[in-house]
Each structure stands twice: as C-alpha cells, then as structure tokens.
Amino acid sequence: xxSIRSREKQLRESCLPPASGYIAPAWxxxxxxxxxxxxxxxxxxxxxxxxxxxxxNSLAIVLAGAALAYFPLLMLRxxxxxxxxxxxxxxxxxxxxxxxxxxxAARIHAPQHVQTxxxxxxxxxxxxxxxxxIIAGWPPDLRLSQPYRIGNPSQFSDPQxxxxxxxxxxxxGPEKRVATDETNARLMLAYGGQYVLTGATxxxxxxxxxxxFTGSDLHVLQAGNxxxxxxxxxxxxxxxxxGVYYPSRYPVGEAGVGDxxxxxxxxxxxGLRYVSRxxxxxxxxxxxxxxxxxxxPIP
Amino acid sequence: xxxxxxxxxxxxLLAGIALLFPIPYPYSxxxxxxxxxxxxxxxxxxxxxxxxNHDLLERTLYSLGLSLATTVVAGLFLHLTRLKILAExxxxxxxxxxxxxxxxxxxxxxxxxxxxxSSKLKIDFSDGLLLAxxxxxxxxxxxxxxxxxxxxxxxxxxxxxxxxxxTGSGTYQIGVQSHEFSNMGYNLRITAxxxxxAFVPAFQLEPGQTLVMIDMLPGxxxxxxxxxxxxxxxxxPDELYRQVVFWPDG
Numbered sequence: 001x002x003s004i005r006s007r008e009k010q011l012r013e014s015c016l017p018p019a020s021g022y023i024a025p026a027w028x029x030x031x032x033x034x035x036x037x038x039x040x041x042x043x044x045x046x047x048x049x050x051x052x053x054x055x056x057n058s059l060a061i062v063l064a065g066a067a068l069a070y071f072p073l074l075m076l077r078x079x080x081x082x083x084x085x086x087x088x089x090x091x092x093x094x095x096x097x098x099x100x101x102x103x104x105a106a107r108i109h110a111p112q113h114v115q116t117x118x119x120x121x122x123x124x125x126x127x128x129x130x131x132x133x134i135i136a137g138w139p140p141d142l143r144l145s146q147p148y149r150i151g152n153p154s155q156f157s158d159p160q161x162x163x164x165x166x167x168x169x170x171x172x173g174p175e176k177r178v179a180t181d182e183t184n185a186r187l188m189l190a191y192g193g194q195y196v197l198t199g200a201t202x203x204x205x206x207x208x209x210x211x212x213f214t215g216s217d218l219h220v221l222q223a224g225n226x227x228x229x230x231x232x233x234x235x236x237x238x239x240x241x242x243g244v245y246y247p248s249r250y251p252v253g254e255a256g257v258g259d260x261x262x263x264x265x266x267x268x269x270x271g272l273r274y275v276s277r278x279x280x281x282x283x284x285x286x287x288x289x290x291x292x293x294x295x296x297p298i299p
Numbered sequence: 300x301x302x303x304x305x306x307x308x309x310x311x312l313l314a315g316i317a318l319l320f321p322i323p324y325p326y327s328x329x330x331x332x333x334x335x336x337x338x339x340x341x342x343x344x345x346x347x348x349x350x351x352n353h354d355l356l357e358r359t360l361y362s363l364g365l366s367l368a369t370t371v372v373a374g375l376f377l378h379l380t381r382l383k384i385l386a387e388x389x390x391x392x393x394x395x396x397x398x399x400x401x402x403x404x405x406x407x408x409x410x411x412x413x414x415x416x417s418s419k420l421k422i423d424f425s426d427g428l429l430l431a432x433x434x435x436x437x438x439x440x441x442x443x444x445x446x447x448x449x450x451x452x453x454x455x456x457x458x459x460x461x462x463x464x465x466t467g468s469g470t471y472q473i474g475v476q477s478h479e480f481s482n483m484g485y486n487l488r489i490t491a492x493x494x495x496x497a498f499v500p501a502f503q504l505e506p507g508q509t510l511v512m513i514d515m516l517p518g519x520x521x522x523x524x525x526x527x528x529x530x531x532x533x534x535x536p537d538e539l540y541r542q543v544v545f546w547p548d549g
Contacts, residue, residue: 147448147453148448149445149446149447149448150447150448150449150450150453150455150480151447151450151480151506152447152449152450153445153446153447155506155507156447157455157456157478157479157480157506160456160478163456163458163476163478164458167458167460167476171460171462175385195383246448246453247453248452248453249452249453249454270544273523273546274522274546274548275544275546276461276525276543276544276545276546277461277542277543277544277545278460278461278462278543278545279458279459279460279543280458280459280460280541280542280543281456281457281458281459281541282456282457282541283456288546299522299546299548
C-alpha cells in the first residue's frame with residue numbers, strides 16, 4: 001500500500017496541478033473517521049450473529065462477504081488510481097455491512113430502563129454513519145451540485161465541452177479516435193459519439209500535459225492512432241467530477257497558476273505543419289492530428 | 300404455448316427486432332432503455348425462477364437489477380475481448396441474452412404449467428403514499444435540474460470553427476456560433492499565407508445564433524499554406540477572441 005501510495009504520488013506530482021490546499025475541518029475528519037471506526041467495532045458482533053442464526057442462508061453469506069470486503073476496499077482510497085473503485089464499490093459492499101450492523105444492534109438485549117437512552121444512542125450512531133459516508137464520499141465543494149446550465153429557461157448555455165462535443169459529432173462525424181482529458185472524454189463519448197482515449201494509459205496524459213510536442217509524444221499519437229486531440233485550458237478538466245460544470249467568471253487578476261494549463265502546454269500543437277486547429281471555444285480547442293498519427297497521409 | 304406466456308413472446312419479438320433491424324434515432328432511445336434497464340433482467344428472471352411465482356413488484360425489481368448487471372458484464376466482455384463498446388455491439392449482446400433467456404424461460408414455463416406470472420401489484424396505502432411522494436420529489440428534482448442558473452457571475456462563449464466546405468473539395472467553411480448571454484458584435488478576418496481573403500465587419504449574433512460562411516479556396520493555395528480565421532469582439536477590438544487554422548489538404 002505504501003508502495004502504491006508513493007508511486008501514485010510521484011505520478012500525480014509530475015502530471016497534475018498542485019493540490020488545492022483544502023484541509024477538512026477537524027469535526028469533518030473526526031466524523032468521517034468516527035463513522036468508520038463505529039462500523040468496524042460493531043461488525044464482528046454482527047458477523048457472529050449472522051454465523052449463529054443465518055449460516056444456512058446463501059444471501060446472508062454473500063452479504064457477510066461484502067461486509068468483510070468493505071474495510072479493505074476503503075484502503076484503496078489512499079491510491080488515486082483506486083479512489084474511484086473504492087468510492088463506487090463501497091456503496092454496494094455497504095449493504096452487507098449495514099446488515100451486519102443491523103443484526104448487531106437488533107441482538108443487544110438491554111434492560112427496560114435503558115432502552116430509551118439506547119434508542120437515542122443508536123439514532124446518534126446511525127446519524128454519524130450517514131454523515132461520515134457523505135463526508136468520506138464527496139469533496140466539500142461537490143456535496144451540492146454546481147451550476148451546469150446557465151441563462152434563462154428560453155435561452156441557455158451548456159458548458160463549452162458539451163458544445164464542442166456536439167460540434168464534433170456534427171462536423172467530424174462519430175467514431176473518430178479522440179484523445180482528451182477526463183472531463184471532455186466523457187462529453188465526447190456521450191454527446192459526440194466519439195471513440196475517446198484518456199487517462200495515463202499509453203502515456204496519453206503525459207503527452208497532453210507536456211510543455212512541447214516531442215518525439216515521444218508522436219509515438220503516443222501513433223500508438224493510439226489518434227485522429228483528433230481536444231484540449232481544455234482548465235486544469236479542472238482532468239477532474240471528471242468538477243470539470244463538467246460551467247466555470248464561474250474568474251475575478252480580474254485572480255485566475256493564474258493552478259487554474260489553467262501553461263500556454264506552451266495548451267498550444268503545443270499550434271504552428272505544427274498540417275495540424276489544423278479546427279475549433280476554438282475559448283477554453284476548448286480541437287486539433288486534427290491525423291497527419292502526425294498516420295491516420296491521414298501527408299499532403 | 301399458453302396465453303400466460305404472451306409476455307415472453309413479446310420480449311422475444313422485441314429482441315428479434317433489436318437484433319435484426321437497425322433502429323433509427325430517436326426510436327432507438329426507448330428501445331435502448333428497455334434493453335439496458337428491463338428486458339434482459341426480465342427474461343433472465345423468468346428463466347432462472349421459472350418455477351417460482353413472484354409478484355409484479357418483485358419481478359420489476361429483479362428485472363431492473365439483473366438488466367443493469369447484464370449491461371455491466373456485457374461492457375466488460377466487450378472491453379476484455381477488445382471489441383469496441385459500441386451501441387451495435389451492446390445491442391447484439393443484450394438482445395442475444397434476452398432472446399436466449401426468453402426462449403429458455405418459455406420452454407421451462409411450458410414444462411411447468413402450474414406456475415404463471417402474477418400481474419397483480421400489491422401496494423398498500425402507506426406504500427402508495429410513499430411512492431406518490433417519491434414521484435413528486437422526482438418531478439420537482441427534474442424541474443430543478445432543468446432550470447438554468449442566472450448568468451450573473453458567468454461568462455458566455457463563442458464557438459469559431461473551420462473546415463472543408465460542405466459542397467466538396469476546393470471550398471472551406473467558417474462558422475461562428477454564439478453562446479453568449481446577450482447580443483454580441485464581432486469582426487471576422489480570414490487570411491492565407493499572410494494575405495487577407497475576407498473580412499466580415501461588425502456583424503451581430505443573438506444568443507444561440509450561428510453564422511456559417513462557405514467560400515472557394517483561392518487557386519494559389521498549396522498544401523504548404525494554411526488558412527487562418529481570427530475573430531474579434533466589437534467591444535474589445537484589439538484583443539484576439541478566437542482563432543482557428545486549417546490546412547486544406549492536411
């Protein structure tokens with residue numbers, strides 16, 4: 001785990017913007033950690049109850065397996081590449097853990113005079129688990145949805161990536177091989193009907209974030225047989241959770257390092273012979289790199 | 300075939316249509332949703348639980364869950380086999396699974412004539428109330444999601460594009476599409492090899508409006524010369540707003 005964490009950290013530092021600097025308030029960290037600890041404490045008793053009473057029930061056994069897998073899956077959150085698996089998978093495994101926790105709570109035999117305080121205690125316990133799940137599952141700025149569609153009901157505007165993807169579908173046609181960031185990959189797939197290439201696989205992220213177009217970048221394009229490259233100037237576009245929303249206006253003078261890719265990165269295909277810059281929407285630009293990748297002949 | 304198997308015959312017919320005929324847009328949307336969310340699970344449930352009589356609510360729940368699981372597994376299969384995850388491939392897989400499971404279910408149901416699918420929906424008053432409340436919340440949520448955020452604090456944008464003209468080789472196309480929040484004025488300059496080909500002064504676009512120009516490429520343009528289009532806003536005439544480059548044979 002330490003090895004994974006170190007390797008991912010190096011990769012992240014070399015390819016992604018500096019961290020936002022956000023540190024969760026102490027109460028959030030305690031609630032998040034506390035909910036996991038509370039679940040961990042009650043799980044053994046719940047599993048014991050399950051073994052005693054439901055050992056012949058195949059569904060209960062499957063759910064017990066899910067409960068056991070829940071905590072190891074949480075460890076994947078320490079690896080950026082595994083964060084998404086952990087975040088998505090934990091939802092399903094929690095069903096098993098919830099059954100174990102429920103069985104543990106249901107089988108506690110308390111005297112009559114402590115039942116009311118116990119009910120209050122379990123209400124707090126359940127609230128802590130729910131709050132902890134929300135805190136652990138979502139970053140603070142995404143716990144409520146961000147603006148996506150701007151304007152008025154009769155005339156509105158969607159994010160630039162959506163317009164670029166619709167344009168690509170109409171003008172380039174579907175099923176083209178498009179290299180892009182994490183956010184625009186999803187938009188190009190959903191709205192553009194394109195075959196998208198994204199992420200770190202095959203050196204794509206390094207190619208897209210390098211400050212100049214080099215020979216190794218050429219190999220990446222050729223290996224992926226890339227037809228088009230879609231650039232988004234915003235660093236946020238590499239974050240598929242935040243990048244999809246409509247960006248707020250930056251106050252004058254406050255947008256700077258950390259918000260946008262450096263100009264040499266964003267413009268690495270400008271000036272290359274036979275590479276057309278087909279679309280410019282401000283943040284998003286689409287380049288035809290077919291000649292570089294070999295998908296099109298050199299004129 | 301008994302009357303009680305009409306449901307499976309309908310599923311088989313739908314699967315056959317999905318497998319044999321390309322379904323045009325937008326009819327592909329409801330059919331696609333049926334195959335992703337319901338039909339494979341319905342057919343599999345009917346086959347796996349052929350000797351059990353689930354009520355409508357249970358069958359709907361099983362159908363939804365199993366259909367989603369089947370779709371996920373189908374996607375994984377296409378990825379692992381290096382086949383593209385395309386709508387056509389998914390429809391063949393999901394349609395195939397649905398067809399096979401439906402045929403198996405039909406045979407099993409005919410062998411086991413004592414079981415028949417229940418079409419009764421057992422919902423008591425409190426469940427109905429909860430369901431109605433869920434539908435109300437869902438409707439309100441959809442309304443909220445469709446309501447745009449007021450434009451204060453946001454910047455609109457304009458698309459500028461270039462490409463080969465629609466009428467074929469030897470022409471080029473320049474497009475400007477406004478996604479600004481109010482009327483916007485522009486200047487457009489088109490050059491090739493440092494020579495100005497066209498200048499479109501002071502034109503206005505309303506939000507959502509598009510201007511498309513198609514023109515002949517000059518005869519002197521060779522593959523070594525690129526065509527460039529520069530867009531300026533009238534309220535900021537010295538600042539380049541958008542820029543595109545087109546290599547006619549590139």
